[in-house]
Amino acid sequence: MDPxxxxxxxxxxxxxxxxxxxxxxxxxxxxxxxxxxxxxLFREIQRKALAAGFYALNMPEEHGGGGLTSPERAVAxxxxxxxxxxxxxxxxxxxxxxxxxxxxxxxxxxxxTIRGERWECFAxxxxxxxxxxxxxxxxxxxxxxxxxxxxxxxxxxxxxxxDYIITFAVxxxxxxxxxxxxxxxxxxxxxxxxxxxxxxxxxxSNRGMKSCIISFDDVRVPGRNILGAEGGGFAIAxxxxxxxxxxxxxxxxxxxxxxxxxxxxxxxxxxxxxxxxGQFQGTSFKLADMATEIHATRLMVFDAxxxxxxxxxxxxxxxxxxxxxxxxxGRVTDxxxxxxxxxxxxxxxxxxxxxxxxxxxxxxxxxxxIHRDIISKDVLREFSA
Amino acid sequence: xxxxxxxxxxxxxxxKVRVKSDGSGVETANVKMSMxxxxxxxxxxxxRLKEKGIATEIIAVSIGPAACAEQIRTALAMGADRGILVxxxxxxxxxxxxxxxxxxxxxxxxGLVIMGKQAIDDDMNATGQMLAALMGWSQGTFASxxxxxxxxxxxxxxxxxxxxxxxxSLPAIITADxxxxxxxxxxxxxxxxxxxxxxxxxxxxxxxxxxxxxxxVLKVEExxxxxxxxxxxxxxxxxxxxxNEAKVI
Ligand SMILES: Cc1cc2nc3c(=O)[nH]c(=O)nc-3n(C[C@H](O)[C@H](O)[C@H](O)COP(=O)(O)OP(=O)(O)OC[C@H]3O[C@@H](n4cnc5c(N)ncnc54)[C@H](O)[C@@H]3O)c2cc1C
Numbered sequence: 272m273d274p275x276x277x278x279x280x281x282x283x284x285x286x287x288x289x290x291x292x293x294x295x296x297x298x299x300x301x302x303x304x305x306x307x308x309x310x311x312l313f314r315e316i317q318r319k320a321l322a323a324g325f326y327a328l329n330m331p332e333e334h335g336g337g338g339l340t341s342p343e344r345a346v347a348x349x350x351x352x353x354x355x356x357x358x359x360x361x362x363x364x365x366x367x368x369x370x371x372x373x374x375x376x377x378x379x380x381x382x383x384t385i386r387g388e389r390w391e392c393f394a395x396x397x398x399x400x401x402x403x404x405x406x407x408x409x410x411x412x413x414x415x416x417x418x419x420x421x422x423x424x425x426x427x428x429x430x431x432x433x434d435y436i437i438t439f440a441v442x443x444x445x446x447x448x449x450x451x452x453x454x455x456x457x458x459x460x461x462x463x464x465x466x467x468x469x470x471x472x473x474x475x476s477n478r479g480m481k482s483c484i485i486s487f488d489d490v491r492v493p494g495r496n497i498l499g500a501e502g503g504g505f506a507i508a509x510x511x512x513x514x515x516x517x518x519x520x521x522x523x524x525x526x527x528x529x530x531x532x533x534x535x536x537x538x539x540x541x542x543x544x545x546x547x548x549g550q551f552q553g554t555s556f557k558l559a560d561m562a563t564e565i566h567a568t569r570l571m572v573f574d575a576x577x578x579x580x581x582x583x584x585x586x587x588x589x590x591x592x593x594x595x596x597x598x599x600x601g602r603v604t605d606x607x608x609x610x611x612x613x614x615x616x617x618x619x620x621x622x623x624x625x626x627x628x629x630x631x632x633x634x635x636x637x638x639x640x641i642h643r644d645i646i647s648k649d650v651l652r653e654f655s656a
Numbered sequence: 657x658x659x660x661x662x663x664x665x666x667x668x669x670x671x672k673v674r675v676k677s678d679g680s681g682v683e684t685a686n687v688k689m690s691m692x693x694x695x696x697x698x699x700x701x702x703x704r705l706k707e708k709g710i711a712t713e714i715i716a717v718s719i720g721p722a723a724c725a726e727q728i729r730t731a732l733a734m735g736a737d738r739g740i741l742v743x744x745x746x747x748x749x750x751x752x753x754x755x756x757x758x759x760x761x762x763x764x765x766x767g768l769v770i771m772g773k774q775a776i777d778d779d780m781n782a783t784g785q786m787l788a789a790l791m792g793w794s795q796g797t798f799a800s801x802x803x804x805x806x807x808x809x810x811x812x813x814x815x816x817x818x819x820x821x822x823x824x825s826l827p828a829i830i831t832a833d834x835x836x837x838x839x840x841x842x843x844x845x846x847x848x849x850x851x852x853x854x855x856x857x858x859x860x861x862x863x864x865x866x867x868x869x870x871x872x873v874l875k876v877e878e879x880x881x882x883x884x885x886x887x888x889x890x891x892x893x894x895x896x897x898x899x900n901e902a903k904v905i
Contacts, residue, residue, distance in 0.1 A: 279851060281726065282726075282729050282730065282733055282842070282847050282850060282851065283844075283847050283848075285730070285842075286733065286841065286842045286843075286844065286847045289841055289842075290841050293841075322843070323840075323841045323843045323844065324843040324844030324845050324846075325843075325844055328844055337844050337845075
């Protein structure tokens with residue numbers, strides 16, 4: 272299938288797709304088997320991605336990034352959805368929160384990350400605080416010009432690869448009209464700082480990418496490493512929260528399309544009871560639903576991306592596209608696997624991996640329940656009194 | 657020196673082609689179309705010559721329906737500077753293409769034309785040679801290596817049984833073989849720039865060429881279906897079957 276999308280973005284889609292197909296997809300089976308990307312391969316891909324400019328394409332041009340608009344980014348993310356995440360992330364699209372870097376932080380963190388010399392990871396979630404992010408208890412206590420951080424972060428993706436950690440910690444409590452409220456601050460913490468331990472988790476989805484537990488034991492961080500303002504951690508995180516949700520849905524479109532393609536080819540060639548199984552309505556209607564839902568998600572993604580670009584996207588719209596896209600890819604990969612029958616669950620074909628990888632999409636950028644909560648509250652508000 | 661690189665829109669090499677039910681040709685509706693792979697190699701070679709400072713400008717030309725603009729854009733994203741689209745629906749035969757290119761050469765005066773040795777759709781392998789004849793220029797076909805020095809080009813050609821080296825005077829026509837180079841990815845900055853590069857649109861009449869086909873395709877049909885393979889138990893059985901059933905030895 273042609274990488275569709277808005278007409279003038281076709282060239283971009285084709286460009287990313289050729290890179291993904293030639294440089295990333297051939298290594299999927301290896302990465303899956305090792306549950307890791309060998310260092311040499313990682314560096315080789317990174318070098319090629321940097322040379323071709325498929326690196327930090329979400330970051331501003333003035334700092335050396337690709338400077339893509341949101342719709343352009345969405346087109347690229349659909350294509351990155353067509354490869355296992357462990358490989359796709361090597362073409363780093365750094366956490367957008369890094370755009371908040373100021374002063375020395377730009378030369379120390381932002382630009383080297385865009386140049387591929389440094390790697391960040393984003394550490395908000397804790398054992399006791401996921402959906403309810405305000406419940407975090409990791410503490411940063413002032414000590415002269417420094418802060419001392421203590422606590423534990425959990426599920427932090429790419430923490431093994433990263434050499435610095437965007438860490439959210441509580442720096443105090445303030446009184447508000449609605450009662451006391453934690454002051455939460457974001458820090459840029461070098462991973463080599465004494466007191467940091469990283470332990471990988473064994474996860475169902477996205478093998479080779481590694482989510483980790485990070486523990487902070489009296490970790491000393493200079494005050495100049497605060498990203499944004501003291502107490503302003505959530506405010507800056509929120510500025511970019513929509514982008515993660517929209518781009519997640521874009522990735523889901525890519526993965527779903529790939530799964531559907533394999534299932535459709537199978538339906539055309541696998542024969543049972545004397546005819547290709549695609550001739551049975553039980554199979555063909557699954558494909559009809561897949562194609563329709565993928566198309567719907569695609570339209571939602573481009574609508575949301577356009578609104579992100581002109582700054583009019585609402586929290587509800589971002590949650591809707593995230594919810595629909597992540598549930599869509601769950602249904603599509605499940606039905607695609609079903610069409611392959613027994614072959615669907617073997618490791619000889621990638622369907623079982625697609626199905627496992629799709630599962631986390633309903634969890635990690637906000638669970639389906641949290642998105643439904645956001646959407647429903649907005650609907651009720653709209654029609655109240 | 658200006659370079660002219662013709663690029664053809666063809667059914668993508670990954671697509672399993674199907675013959676139209678009326679036997680008039682191959683189905684192209686709703687089928688992925690791409691730049692002819694040999695033309696990609698030609699574009700790459702041109703871009704390398706520009707990077708070496710030998711070429712100053714690369715013009716990508718495509719002849720066919722309006723959608724050929726996509727293939728021109730791809731060439732622009734690889735590094736060509738501007739495009740010319742000669743719009744013509746339906747079949748355009750090699751001789752027509754050669755005549756149109758001759759008219760464009762008259763307009764643009766390139767020092768070198770680099771093109772694919774053949775297009776993977778009709779496999780004609782004729783346009784480059786026809787163009788060289790129409791122009792009275794030297795030709796280096798099936799090139800697997802190209803070196804330019806002053807006003808001469810050295811071309812290593814892949815021929816039956818080996819490699820042949822020829823020296824040509826410029827201007828000349830080069831047709832690219834598979835091993836000439838490995839085309840690059842369009843890089844992100846070049847993709848973004850390509851969208852703003854100019855494409856001029858012409859009609860065959862603007863170039864004084866009558867595009868009416870002179871050949872008639874009588875019939876296109878699928879190759880006969882291959883029979884499924886069979887397993888044999890021993891070498892002896894294999895030899896027996898080859899001799900007595902397949903009658904090939
Ligand atoms: C593979 C992976 C990678 C991750 N990477 C990162 C990372 O790099 N950085 C980072 O900071 N975090 C990361 N996370 C964490 C992720 O953001 C959280 O897992 C997610 O926000 C959900 O939090 P939780 O796992 O604590 O689930 P919980 O919040 O404990 O939720 C458990 C269940 O309760 C439901 N629930 C909770 N509250 C409500 C409610 N109000 N209404 C209805 N239902 C509710 C949830 O929907 C869910 O079904 C990652 C997670 C995974 C699985």
